[in-house]
Amino acid sequence: MIEKNHQGGGNTPLTFVEILNDMNQEGGFSRSVLATSEGLPIASTPGTPDSELASAMVAMLQQAASETRNQFQLPPIDEFTIRTDNKLRLICRTIKIDSELMILGVIVPPGQLYRRVTNKAINRIRGAL
Amino acid sequence: MSKGLHIPEELLDKIEYILDHLAEKARTDCILLADISGQLISVQGFMEEGTPAIVAALAAGDVAAMAELSSRIGESDPHGSFFHEGETKSIYLHNISGSFILIVIFRTETPIGLVRLFAKRAVEQLVPLTKEFEQVMGPPKTYNPDEFSKGITQELEDTFPTN
Numbered sequence: 001m002i003e004k005n006h007q008g009g010g011n012t013p014l015t016f017v018e019i020l021n022d023m024n025q026e027g028g029f030s031r032s033v034l035a036t037s038e039g040l041p042i043a044s045t046p047g048t049p050d051s052e053l054a055s056a057m058v059a060m061l062q063q064a065a066s067e068t069r070n071q072f073q074l075p076p077i078d079e080f081t082i083r084t085d086n087k088l089r090l091i092c093r094t095i096k097i098d099s100e101l102m103i104l105g106v107i108v109p110p111g112q113l114y115r116r117v118t119n120k121a122i123n124r125i126r127g128a129l
Numbered sequence: 130m131s132k133g134l135h136i137p138e139e140l141l142d143k144i145e146y147i148l149d150h151l152a153e154k155a156r157t158d159c160i161l162l163a164d165i166s167g168q169l170i171s172v173q174g175f176m177e178e179g180t181p182a183i184v185a186a187l188a189a190g191d192v193a194a195m196a197e198l199s200s201r202i203g204e205s206d207p208h209g210s211f212f213h214e215g216e217t218k219s220i221y222l223h224n225i226s227g228s229f230i231l232i233v234i235f236r237t238e239t240p241i242g243l244v245r246l247f248a249k250r251a252v253e254q255l256v257p258l259t260k261e262f263e264q265v266m267g268p269p270k271t272y273n274p275d276e277f278s279k280g281i282t283q284e285l286e287d288t289f290p291t292n
Contacts, residue, residue: 015156016243040242055242100246129154129250 016043019124027117029106034125035059037101058092058105065092086110093118097129134168140261141171147254148173155247156239158218161185161232162255164266165192165224176234188232192224210248212241221245223252228259 020032020043033044033051039059044051065080082090087110095102108114148160152173159174161181167189172181196207210223221233221244231252235244
């Protein structure tokens, strides 16, 4: 048997939280969450207690989007959006890596661009796995 | 720390590499890998409280009970995972092909999705190693659903007699 010491992590070069923080800062996003397709939180910024709820919600939206895609026989989903009256947007990007499907959800202020910044974050998420 | 299992170093190195990666990525406190009977194979990290050998043995009991429970609700595959959420520490258990038990102990601040994501990846890498393990150690010999079922039924009848 091997026993090996490990200091509780946290020293990884790039954590998911760091990636989301960088993305929020660069894109001017107020909030972001990375969740599994089952709705479990992987990371969120800011780290609010309702990140579990946010993860579950984006996963539920993803399931609805996926069902819609199946019904309409559309190609694979890249993103889906909820837009509010005041032009705030919840952008959800799907990330497929091997057999894993993850969802990146971001709150984007009115008029703010998001594609390039979220693409960059997705690439970094892929690299962190 | 010898626990009576003599596993080839090469196999242990592969296991250690996988557990190291899981610990680093999922920011866990402690990861244990045991055989299905609850004998420790490898420990990664620290346990602030408790003894790894006892935790592994208890986990083996939990995995056997959960396999029986899932079969009673009509689930045919007993090799699943389950998760206990505590106030400060949580435990994620995964029955790997009926040969290994992966036990991940982590703080409740660590998102469960993070643990599950990387644990699933670790399990995918550990599955092929169960074959190697069985070649060396022999086939798993603990969990027998019929025996377990008879035993638990008897225990339940003894505890709550029907007549």
